[in-house]
Amino acid sequence: MMKPFTALPSPAGSLPIIGHLRLLKDVTSFSKFVTKHIQNLGPIFKMNFIGQSMVYVADPSAVEKVFRNEGHYPTRSLIDKNVDWIMQRRNEPSLFIFQTGKEWLTNRSKATKQALPANVFSYCSGFNKVAKQFIRNVHEIQNKDGTVNDIRDLVRYWSLEAGAHFTFGVNLDSQCDEDGHAKELQNATGAVIDSLYELQTAFPLYKIVATSSYKQFNRGLDKVYEIGRKYADKYISDIKTRAALKKERVHGTSLIEQWLIEGNMSQDEAIGNAISMLAAGLDTTAATVSFILYELAKHPEVQEKVYQQMQSVMDDDEDIDGSSLHKLPYLGLIIKEAQRLYSVTNFPTRLLDHDIELLGYHIPAKVPILGVMEAMSQDPMLFKDPQKFNPDRWTTDDIHPFIVLPFGFGAKGCWGRRFAEVEIKILLCQLVRHFEMKSNFPSDRLPYDGIILSRPSVPIKVNFTPRKTF
Ligand code: HEM
Numbered sequence: 001m002m003k004p005f006t007a008l009p010s011p012a013g014s015l016p017i018i019g020h021l022r023l024l025k026d027v028t029s030f031s032k033f034v035t036k037h038i039q040n041l042g043p044i045f046k047m048n049f050i051g052q053s054m055v056y057v058a059d060p061s062a063v064e065k066v067f068r069n070e071g072h073y074p075t076r077s078l079i080d081k082n083v084d085w086i087m088q089r090r091n092e093p094s095l096f097i098f099q100t101g102k103e104w105l106t107n108r109s110k111a112t113k114q115a116l117p118a119n120v121f122s123y124c125s126g127f128n129k130v131a132k133q134f135i136r137n138v139h140e141i142q143n144k145d146g147t148v149n150d151i152r153d154l155v156r157y158w159s160l161e162a163g164a165h166f167t168f169g170v171n172l173d174s175q176c177d178e179d180g181h182a183k184e185l186q187n188a189t190g191a192v193i194d195s196l197y198e199l200q201t202a203f204p205l206y207k208i209v210a211t212s213s214y215k216q217f218n219r220g221l222d223k224v225y226e227i228g229r230k231y232a233d234k235y236i237s238d239i240k241t242r243a244a245l246k247k248e249r250v251h252g253t254s255l256i257e258q259w260l261i262e263g264n265m266s267q268d269e270a271i272g273n274a275i276s277m278l279a280a281g282l283d284t285t286a287a288t289v290s291f292i293l294y295e296l297a298k299h300p301e302v303q304e305k306v307y308q309q310m311q312s313v314m315d316d317d318e319d320i321d322g323s324s325l326h327k328l329p330y331l332g333l334i335i336k337e338a339q340r341l342y343s344v345t346n347f348p349t350r351l352l353d354h355d356i357e358l359l360g361y362h363i364p365a366k367v368p369i370l371g372v373m374e375a376m377s378q379d380p381m382l383f384k385d386p387q388k389f390n391p392d393r394w395t396t397d398d399i400h401p402f403i404v405l406p407f408g409f410g411a412k413g414c415w416g417r418r419f420a421e422v423e424i425k426i427l428l429c430q431l432v433r434h435f436e437m438k439s440n441f442p443s444d445r446l447p448y449d450g451i452i453l454s455r456p457s458v459p460i461k462v463n464f465t466p467r468k469t470f
């Protein structure tokens with residue numbers, strides 16, 4: 001018989017009104033905190049934050065059931081509705097990244113074409129350039145023995161450049177960052193992401209008083225828009241002239257230009273969407289790449305395998321494009337395995353519009369249900385040697401498809417997934433082709449923390465030795 005919602009396990013220490021909020025006081029990694037509760041309470045439990053229950057699930061079939069029930073207009077979490085409310089108050093155009101229902105579908109549909117493989121692959125030549133800039137930056141800052149003391153900044157600059165390339169079609173030269181915009185944009189995006197946690201709770205205190213998270217969110221967004229608009233202003237007149245002439249689309253034309261040419265978005269909408277795409281990809285991609293490079297540096301045999309595959313499909317000086325990427329499937333396994341070991345986005349989440357039964361419990365509609373990727377990815381019942389970085393497991397083992405969902409799932413899944421995967425693969429190819437990377441970091445897994453996103457929490461020291469052929 002189905003057990004009632006009230007019977008769901010829940011951590012001790014819930015207080016009237018605030019619920020479990022005080023348990024979060026000293027938490028530096030929300031993912032580790034929830035995973036620990038899964039280990040103590042079992043594969044499903046709930047917590048309560050200011051009157052809002054949240055359900056956490058670490059069972060692949062249960063996660064699959066949630067996503068199979070998401071309906072035509074999936075709702076991710078309370079964040080979307082709450083941020084959309086703030087955007088309207090700010091007088092900014094609504095962006096599909098934060099929308100729900102029919103409005104979301106209408107606006108996401110306006111951007112469908114741009115996320116298709118043919119369009120994403122059209123940016124390959126720019127992604128090669130950005131990756132080569134990363135290589136020059138390594139040469140510039142590495143110590144005499146070839147070591148870069150912390151690759152995290154290099155990776156963030158690369159992520160910003162790659163994003164600026166496909167959103168605005170610009171080269172920011174962010175490593176020099178003479179006007180300080182690159183650093184400001186990175187900080188502001190980080191601040192927006194970190195402030196999102198409060199917006200998940202049901203009781204929107206910020207609608208009555210400006211809470212500190214609300215202020216942090218608004219300040220961060222002000223900055224992101226200020227800098228984004230500067231990029232847009234710089235190029236918009238040029239773009240508009242070309243758009244007015246309805247000129248044949250040039251290879252790899254920026255997203256903002258495409259949206260203006262197509263004319264199905266207002267100028268404000270096009271700018272807002274380009275800014276949101278730049279921001280959505282910045283930290284997510286940078287954290288993912290930092291983890292991947294760390295694992296590659298710890299696993300020379302994996303680098304060697306990529307290098308050998310590249311040698312067999314292309315010349316050493318050839319740029320990487322869509323057709324070469326199709327012949328290098330191992331790169332995809334490396335990304336997937338790193339995303340299993342380090343779940344940057346942590347919790348694939350849905351809020352269903354109807355009640356559902358999960359693992360024998362009744363879950364009412366409108367309660368956010370969060371899949372706990374870290375708990376499942378580290379479960380020895382689900383993965384052999386779960387702590388081991390082993391990209392080949394994805395071809396040899398039988399892995400449930402709903403355990404590792406770093407880009408979410410379905411119609412409301414990550415819009416930029418292909419952009420992220422293509423820019424990352426090209427960076428990995430270029431780096432492996434030019435360098436042998438090594439790390440002497442003492443532990444196997446890289447320490448990480450973060451509330452909304454997990455990021456590496458220590459400097460990542462990597463030694464870059466040029467390959468003999470260069
Ligand atoms: C490794 C890098 C990235 C990761 C791990 C990531 C992860 C995610 C996740 C987990 C979601 C929620 C999906 C869901 O609820 O099912 C999402 C949504 C989204 N992402 Fe990404 N993302 C990445 C890069 C990017 C990039 C580069 C862009 C832009 C080009 C982007 C644009 C978006 C947008 C627009 C949404 C909202 C989709 C919607 O609500 O319809 N992401 N991403």
